[in-house]
Amino acid sequence: MHSGMKDLKRILLVNPWIEDVAAYDYWLKPIGLLYISAILRNAGIETHLVDCLDRHDPELANHTGHLFVDRYYGTGKFYSEVISKPECMKWIPRRFKRYGFPPELLRKKLRKLPEIDAVFVTSIMTYWHYGVSDCISVIRDEIQGVPIVLGGIYASLIPDHAQRYSGADAVFPGMGITPIKRALQYLGMNRKIEENWFRFLKPDYDHYERLSHAVVITSTGCPFRCSYCAGWSLWGSFNQCDVTHTVDIIKELVEERNVKDIAFFDDALLINPGFKDLLDMLAREDLDARFHLPNGVHTRLLDEQTARLFKQCNFKTINLALETVNEDVMRKTGDKVSSTDFSRAVKLLNSQGFGPKEISAYIIANLPGQSFQDVKRAIEFCEDSGVVPKINELTPIPGTELWKELTACGSIPEDIDPLMLNNSLLPYWWEDGLSLEELQELKSIANVIKEQLTNV
Ligand code: B12
Ligand code: SF4
Known part of the structure; x- marks a missing residue:
C-alpha cells in the first residue's frame, strides 16, 4: 500500500541483523544509512529507521528482559539467539547466532510503521549475508507489496551474489550518491538530490532515542x-x-x-x-x-x-x-x-x-x-x-x-x-x-x- 498524499513519499531504512559465529558492538553505527536518511530528507522524502543492531532501543530491553550495559567506553554485547547453521558450516563445531533484535520485535516495529513506499536495506561485511537475506524475508512478510532495495558494502563487493540470494527486488552497488540516485530512479521517485552531501549534510542520528x-x-x-x-x-x-x-x-x-x-x-x-x-x-x-x-x-x-x-x-x-x-x-x-x-x-x-x-x-x-x-x-x-x-x-x-x-x-x-x-x-x-x-x-x-x- 502506498502513502496517501501523492507526493509525500516514505522510505524505511533498515540496518539488518548480523548472523555469524561472533559479533560485538565495537562502536558500530550504520553511518552510510544515516547519511542516506539525511540525503532523502533533504530531497523531501520522509524516512524511518529500523536499526536491528541498536542495543539501546528502549523496546529491546522490555522485550528481552535484559538491560544492555555498556562495557569499554560505550561498546557492548549484542542481544543474540542461537539459530540453525547454514549447510556450508554444518560440520564446524561453532554455534551460529543472530545478533540484534529478536524477530518478534522486528515484526512489531515493522507493523507499527505508517504506510511505506519503499525499503532501503544496507549491508556491511560480505560474510554477514545470511543476516541480510533473513531480515529481508521478514520485511517482505510484514510489509507486503512494497519494493525492497539493497545497497552497501556487501552489495557492492559481490553484487551478483546479493542479487541472487538477498531476496531484494533490486541491488544498487557503489558508494557515494550514484547508487542512491539509481535506487530512487528505479522507484520512480525523481527528486533533486544534494550532490555534495558529504560536505553539507549530517548523518541523521535523530532516529535514535538513546x-x-x-x-x-x-x-x-x-x-x-x-x-x-x-x-x-x-x-x-x-x-x-x-x-x-x-x-x-x-x-x-x-x-x-x-x-x-x-x-x-x-x-x-x-x-x-x-x-x-x-x-x-x-x-x-x-x-x-x-x-x-x-x-x-x-x-x-x-x-x-x-x-x-x-x-x-x-x-x-x-x-x-x-x-x-x-x-x-x-x-x-x-x-x-x-x-x-x-x-x-x-x-x-x-x-x-x-x-x-x-x-x-x-x-x-x-x-x-x-x-x-x-x-x-x-x-x-x-x-x-x-x-x-x-x-x-x-x-x-x-x-x-x-x-x-x-x-x-x-x-x-x-x-x-x-x-x-x-x-x-x-x-x-x-x-x-x-x-x-x-x-x-x-x-x-x-x-x-x-x-x-x-x-x-
Ligand atoms: C568502519 C569499518 C570498520 C569498523 C566498523 C564496521 C561495521 N560493522 O560497521 C570496524 C573497525 C569495527 C571494522 C572491523 C573490521 N573490518 Co571493516 N571497514 C570499515 C570501513 C573502513 C568503512 C565502512 C563505513 O562505515 N563506510 C562509510 C559509509 C558512509 O559508507 P557505506 O556504509 O558503504 O554507505 C555508503 C554506500 O555503501 C551506500 N549504501 C549503503 N547502504 C545502502 C543501501 C541502499 C539501498 C543504497 C542504494 C545505497 C547504500 O550509500 C552510503 C553513502 O554512499 C570499510 C571500508 C570501506 N571503505 O567501506 C571496512 C571494511 C568493511 N572492513 C573490512 C574488514 C575486512 C574488517 C575486519 C574483518 C578487519 C579484521 N581483519 O579485523 C573487521 C571485522 C570486524 C567485524 N566482524 O565486524 C572489509 C570488508 C570485508 C568483507 N569481507 O566484507 C572492508 C571493506 C575493508 C577492507 N579491508 O577491504 N571495520
Ligand atoms: S588500501 Fe588504504 S584502507 Fe586499505 S588497507 Fe591499505 S591503507 Fe588501509
Missing part, C-alpha cells in the same frame, strides 16, 4: 593500494569532508545528544590533510567526550603535532597499524609502515602521556608469505614497545588483488559461500593459512601481554 556512542567520517576512500584490501577500490578517489562541518557534527552529538564516545570510521584518517585542523578545532571546543580509532591508522603519518592534539582532544583508543614485522611481506602487500615508523610513533604518543591503556597495535595474521614466527615476532615487538598487540586475521575479500591470486591458484574456491571466509571459520578449512591451534596460541600470547601491560 545514543551511547556515535561514529563519524572525515574522509572517504584511500590513496594506498594494499593487495588484500577492498576499501580503496570501493570509493575510488580520496575525498575529504569540510573541517568546520565535521566539527559541527561532533559538537551537536556531544552537546545536544549527550554522546560521550565517538569513533572515526575513515579508511585513511591521517592521510586527510584537513585532519589536524579538525583536531585543532576540536581541542579548542574542549568537548566533554572521548574519541576512538578502532580502524588501524597510518603509523608513518603520525607526527608530534597529531600526538599532542590526540591528547588535547581526549583520545582513548589509538590503534596503530603495524601489520607485520616481516619486511618482505610488508613490501608485497602495501609497504605502508615499518618497525622504525612504529617505534617513532609510539615514542611520540608516550611523550604525550599515552600508554598501553590507550595504544594498541593492529597486527595482521595470514598475509601471504607470513609465518607463525613472523606474527609471534610482531607480538614480541609490541611487548618490547609497551603496546597492546591485537591480532586481526586476514579475511580474503572478493574482488581484491589477493583474492584474484588465491582463487587463480586454487587456494580458495571461487564459488565459496562468503560466510566461510570469515576470520572465525577460515582456519577450520583453509589449508594455506595458519591453523586454528596456531592462531589460538598467538592470541593467547597476545592476551597475556595485554594483561601484563594494562593491569599495572
Whole structure:
C-alpha cells in the first residue's frame, strides 16, 4: 500500500541483523544509512529507521528482559539467539547466532510503521549475508507489496551474489550518491538530490532515542593500494569532508545528544590533510567526550603535532597499524609502515602521556608469505614497545588483488559461500593459512601481554 498524499513519499531504512559465529558492538553505527536518511530528507522524502543492531532501543530491553550495559567506553554485547547453521558450516563445531533484535520485535516495529513506499536495506561485511537475506524475508512478510532495495558494502563487493540470494527486488552497488540516485530512479521517485552531501549534510542520528556512542567520517576512500584490501577500490578517489562541518557534527552529538564516545570510521584518517585542523578545532571546543580509532591508522603519518592534539582532544583508543614485522611481506602487500615508523610513533604518543591503556597495535595474521614466527615476532615487538598487540586475521575479500591470486591458484574456491571466509571459520578449512591451534596460541600470547601491560 502506498502513502496517501501523492507526493509525500516514505522510505524505511533498515540496518539488518548480523548472523555469524561472533559479533560485538565495537562502536558500530550504520553511518552510510544515516547519511542516506539525511540525503532523502533533504530531497523531501520522509524516512524511518529500523536499526536491528541498536542495543539501546528502549523496546529491546522490555522485550528481552535484559538491560544492555555498556562495557569499554560505550561498546557492548549484542542481544543474540542461537539459530540453525547454514549447510556450508554444518560440520564446524561453532554455534551460529543472530545478533540484534529478536524477530518478534522486528515484526512489531515493522507493523507499527505508517504506510511505506519503499525499503532501503544496507549491508556491511560480505560474510554477514545470511543476516541480510533473513531480515529481508521478514520485511517482505510484514510489509507486503512494497519494493525492497539493497545497497552497501556487501552489495557492492559481490553484487551478483546479493542479487541472487538477498531476496531484494533490486541491488544498487557503489558508494557515494550514484547508487542512491539509481535506487530512487528505479522507484520512480525523481527528486533533486544534494550532490555534495558529504560536505553539507549530517548523518541523521535523530532516529535514535538513546545514543551511547556515535561514529563519524572525515574522509572517504584511500590513496594506498594494499593487495588484500577492498576499501580503496570501493570509493575510488580520496575525498575529504569540510573541517568546520565535521566539527559541527561532533559538537551537536556531544552537546545536544549527550554522546560521550565517538569513533572515526575513515579508511585513511591521517592521510586527510584537513585532519589536524579538525583536531585543532576540536581541542579548542574542549568537548566533554572521548574519541576512538578502532580502524588501524597510518603509523608513518603520525607526527608530534597529531600526538599532542590526540591528547588535547581526549583520545582513548589509538590503534596503530603495524601489520607485520616481516619486511618482505610488508613490501608485497602495501609497504605502508615499518618497525622504525612504529617505534617513532609510539615514542611520540608516550611523550604525550599515552600508554598501553590507550595504544594498541593492529597486527595482521595470514598475509601471504607470513609465518607463525613472523606474527609471534610482531607480538614480541609490541611487548618490547609497551603496546597492546591485537591480532586481526586476514579475511580474503572478493574482488581484491589477493583474492584474484588465491582463487587463480586454487587456494580458495571461487564459488565459496562468503560466510566461510570469515576470520572465525577460515582456519577450520583453509589449508594455506595458519591453523586454528596456531592462531589460538598467538592470541593467547597476545592476551597475556595485554594483561601484563594494562593491569599495572
Ligand atoms: C568502519 C569499518 C570498520 C569498523 C566498523 C564496521 C561495521 N560493522 O560497521 C570496524 C573497525 C569495527 C571494522 C572491523 C573490521 N573490518 Co571493516 N571497514 C570499515 C570501513 C573502513 C568503512 C565502512 C563505513 O562505515 N563506510 C562509510 C559509509 C558512509 O559508507 P557505506 O556504509 O558503504 O554507505 C555508503 C554506500 O555503501 C551506500 N549504501 C549503503 N547502504 C545502502 C543501501 C541502499 C539501498 C543504497 C542504494 C545505497 C547504500 O550509500 C552510503 C553513502 O554512499 C570499510 C571500508 C570501506 N571503505 O567501506 C571496512 C571494511 C568493511 N572492513 C573490512 C574488514 C575486512 C574488517 C575486519 C574483518 C578487519 C579484521 N581483519 O579485523 C573487521 C571485522 C570486524 C567485524 N566482524 O565486524 C572489509 C570488508 C570485508 C568483507 N569481507 O566484507 C572492508 C571493506 C575493508 C577492507 N579491508 O577491504 N571495520
Ligand atoms: S588497507 Fe588501509 S591503507 Fe591499505 S588500501 Fe586499505 S584502507 Fe588504504
